[in-house]
Amino acid sequence: MSLRRLELAVLCVYALGFYLVVIRKSLRLSHDYSGRLYGLREGSLAGHLNDLSDPQWRNFRGNLPVLTIVMGAFLTLANSLRYYYSLKGRGAALLWLLLSLSYLCYLHGACVGFILVIASINYSIVKLFAQYKHCVGLIWSFNLAVLILNRVYEGYSFSLFGQKLAFLDNHRGTFRWHICFNFVVLRMISFGCDYCWALHSSHFDHKKHMQRCQICYSGKTCYFALQERGLIVDKYTLLTYLCYLTYAPLYIAGPIVSYNAFAAQLDVPQKNYSVVQIFWYGVRWILSFLLMEAMTHFFRYNAFVISQLWQQLSPFEIFIISYGVLNFMWLKFFLIWRYFRFWSLVGGVETPENMPRCINNCYDLESFWKSWHASFNRWLVRYLYIPLGGSQRKLLSIWVIFTFVAVWHDLEWKLISWAWLTCLFFVPEILVKSLSNKFQARSALGLFIHRELSVIAGAVTVSCLMVANLVGYVVGPSGIKLLMSQMLGKDALPVLTFIFTSFYVGVKLMFHIRDARKNHG
Secondary structure (H helix, E strand, C coil): CCHHHHHHHHHHHHHHHHHHHHHHHHHHHHHHCHHHCCCEEECCCCCCEEECCCHHHHHHHHCHHHHHHHHHHHHHHHHHHHHHCCCCCHHHHHHHHHHHHHHHHHHHHHHHHHHHHHHHHHHHHHHHHCCCCCHHHHHHHHHHHHHHHHHHCCCCCHHHHCHHHHHHHHCCCCCCHHHHHHHHHHHHHHHHHHHHHHCCCCCCCHHHHHHHCHHHHCCCCCHHHHHHCCCCHHHCCHHHHHHHHHCHHHHCCCCCCCHHHHHHHHHCCCCCCCHHHHHHHHHHHHHHHHHHHHHHHHCCHHHHHHCCHHHHCCHHHHHHHHHHHHHHHHHHHHHHHHHHHHHHHHCCCCCCCCCCCCHHHCCCHHHHHHHCCHHHHHHHHHHHHCCCCHHHHHHHHHHHHHHHHHHHHCCCHHHHHHHHHHHHHHHHHHHHHHHHHHCCCCCHHHHHHHHHHHHHHHHHHHHHHHHHHHHHHHHCHHHHHHHHHHHCCHHHHHHHHHHHHHHHHHHHHHHHHHHHHHHCC
């Protein structure tokens, strides 16, 4: 047996032991504190309460039967009429718009008026000022103002615009419109920027891209090509724009698709996923949902956070809960985003996969953010990172990008703290990667040292990521002092050693996975 295989065997044994310890401790904590945890509901498994303390997951899970009926009705009508009448372009856009507006009226009631008014103002700004040099800045300024005002005024009251409209406040639907509108803001910016850039020559080299892309080389068109290829100016119409903003499968939670990619698929439905592939995609979603049900019935990670019981736990128990919360959040978003992506794929629109990689298989911040809400990451790269200067101004642009991400999620100091902490951890990673790329190890010893330093750097990054998410989603800025006092005490040293060793082992396993994929093409 080679040293590499022996190392892999040892790492796997350690990882197995680590998860056995985590599972056992999680079960014990959930049992011992069950009477003091908030958000537990009667479960579907006999003798076990279900952790539904997370409002986002609780609402999605509770509305899943209704959502599935709506999905079935939408797809039946949209697909049958689209194929029977051979609808393309504007015809398909009109059909989808009418069906989507019906869906929005159910969700938001009279508040659909706010959505249409703001969307119309944005459309007018884009069309009037697209020829001017600073149009993109104007589009961004308007949408940021809308984003902040929507939050400050909590979606506005109709009475603000006159007592004659006050009666409409009794017909605001079942879902707060300004929460969903965060995604609409991203689409409005996408439409505006894509239109402005379409008026100038496109810099996308499709022939060069085809040489590197297996999908495009095979005769199909990948999502990236759909996004980057500029459309003819006639495709940027009010009808298609409104259809894009309100498209039912992607309206509530995404994934985020660019205007160019969406409009292109109005003419030609996606062909990259076959019926069989979409079917198995749905089957995997069902299996993942069952995994989540098991997780929330046996492990009450999120309930510990909601109940503020982390303050009474030992450093090791805090780590267990924090690690569990991150995995719960990943699986929650994985299920929500894949549900709506499945709906979209059946409807003929391909979108980026939001969770292409498991949270436990990311050893640096860059790969983590490329794999967590990946469609948002692509959107940020196209509409913010590259316009800000790209890699030439990376150290500066990350502060702007993560501050926007925090504000886009909500106007809360804990999210701003999370964003700035992430940036603080990002800066050294960027510098180390820059230096590492210049260093070329040639000897066996040099390669070994470089690999070990890379693994240690990965373990440090994972630790930093845990701290940033602890502040953002568990303890908040106000709990940092108490957390530090608990985690930096003498009693916590063995725990910190165990945690860092576990991260070191985890990163080494990730390196082995990466090497195996390279060797097998």
